[in-house]
Amino acid sequence: MVKKRKLIGQTQSKIFDAATEVFEEKGYAGARMQVIADRAGINKALLHYYFRTKDQLFMAVFHVLLKKMFEKILSIFMEEATFKEKMRRFLDEHIEFLIRNPKLPLFLLNEISRNPALAEGLRETLQYSQIRDLIYEKHSKELKGYGIKKSDMPQLMITIVGMSVFPVAARDMIAIMMPQLNDSRKFNAFMQGRKDFAAGFVMTALKNRKK
Amino acid sequence: MVKKRKLIGQTQSKIFDAATEVFEEKGYAGARMQVIADRAGINKALLHYYFRTKDQLFMAVFHVLLKKMFEKILSIFMEEATFKEKMRRFLDEHIEFLIRNPKLPLFLLNEISRNPALAEGLRETLQYSQIRDLIYEKHSKELKGYGIKKSDMPQLMITIVGMSVFPVAARDMIAIMMPQLNDSRKFNAFMQGRKDFAAGFVMTALKNRKK
DNA sequence: ATTTAATTTAACCAAATAGTCAAAATTAAA
DNA sequence: TTTAATTTTGACTATTTGGTTAAATTAAAT
Secondary structure, three states: OHHHHHHHHHHHHHHHHHHHHHHHHHHHHHOOHHHHHHHHOOOHHHHHHHOOOHHHHHHHHHHHHHHHHHHHHHHHHOOOOOHHHHHHHHHHHHHHHHHHOOOHHHHHHHHHHHOHHHHHHHHHHHOHHHHHHHHHHHHHHHHHHOOOOHHHHHHHHHHHHHHHHHHHHOHHHHHHHOHHHOOHHHHHHHHHHHHHHHHHHHHHHHHOOOO | OHHHHHHHHHHHHHHHHHHHHHHHHHHHHHOOHHHHHHHHOOOHHHHHHHOOOHHHHHHHHHHHHHHHHHHHHHHHHOOOOOHHHHHHHHHHHHHHHHHHOOOHHHHHHHHHHHOHHHHHHHHHHHOHHHHHHHHHHHHHHHHHHOOOOHHHHHHHHHHHHHHHHHHHHOHHHHHHHOHHHOOHHHHHHHHHHHHHHHHHHHHHHHHOOOO
């Protein structure tokens, strides 16, 4: 019984891992079931045994990745700390996360853009309006001190998240314009440097903001 | 003679426009030649008459769009003005450009990411290192005053471009987390507001930067 | 050991899709 | 007006690709 489940688990997770790789690399439309099977080291029919269709396999992978990404983004902002501390922690941890998962943002942005319904399930789970209120309410004083009104929160949050996500999403385009960031060692060094740069940049902009 | 060319031009550009739409929406892998033909109002065989293969049609579209995007980004930074003025003008014009071409960034980022060789041709055309030197050399004094060293330029440039590009690329994900930006009127208003927000944010961060 | 159930495979199938071609229609040239 | 060249089409082909099925293999239960 245990052994059986272990075996199922092994095959299933081999498939799942292979599918994750291929979908992240090629997207839904570009992914091939045969390629996933090959990379998992199994027969193509076995894919359909465990995950009836390409859609179902994709959905399984997609939702795990979507959750992974959002949990990372949101968890830090739910902790107890000043906004400044949260922002710093967010940039540190999120950039580490992105260095380990460089293909994740572009994959998610794309698939959601091609089919917004994909993320529909998350809307209820997230209840972002509550989260946003929570973030703002919690830091209302601190943020007012920076001249940030409630209505400015989207601008600010998108700026902060963009600071970490954009360079990773745009990496291959950046590599064209900035050959000095071409190889991954140098790019990762750039991302490491971005922790300080982004945190300093945002804090300076906030502290000296016209109110 | 003139008429003939005009007719060719008409059909070719009908095909080209349709292909642009479909590729931008679906990406290379998700695009269908039949759909492009339908949208152009012509027979599928005519696609292959004017553009021998899907690859050739894609390449034609891709390179026009890539050029369009990069020209917009770079042209402003090549003008005669202070760095501050250029940045302001860049954010204004680039955000207007992105409002009119909302699908362009994600499309380009994706296709380049799936096949970095696609952008290979641009490397020589752009000679970014020269451009970067030019930008820095031209504004060396101004930027030093802000505590920006030559080695900080990638961080700064990526931050500025990300300010305009990221919200558009991440639009559908943002719509999930921020339902208040869901409909396009409100999102465009957000992007209009971003001209001021981003310019103010960057300038404040620069002016008060620790040196 | 034998039977039953779960897992895996090789060989197929059907639909989708890029691409072809010969002939028809249209347009330009003689 | 006739001829030649170009453009457009309908019907077709080859390949790719997601998905199926029946048989073989392995594990579990009796």
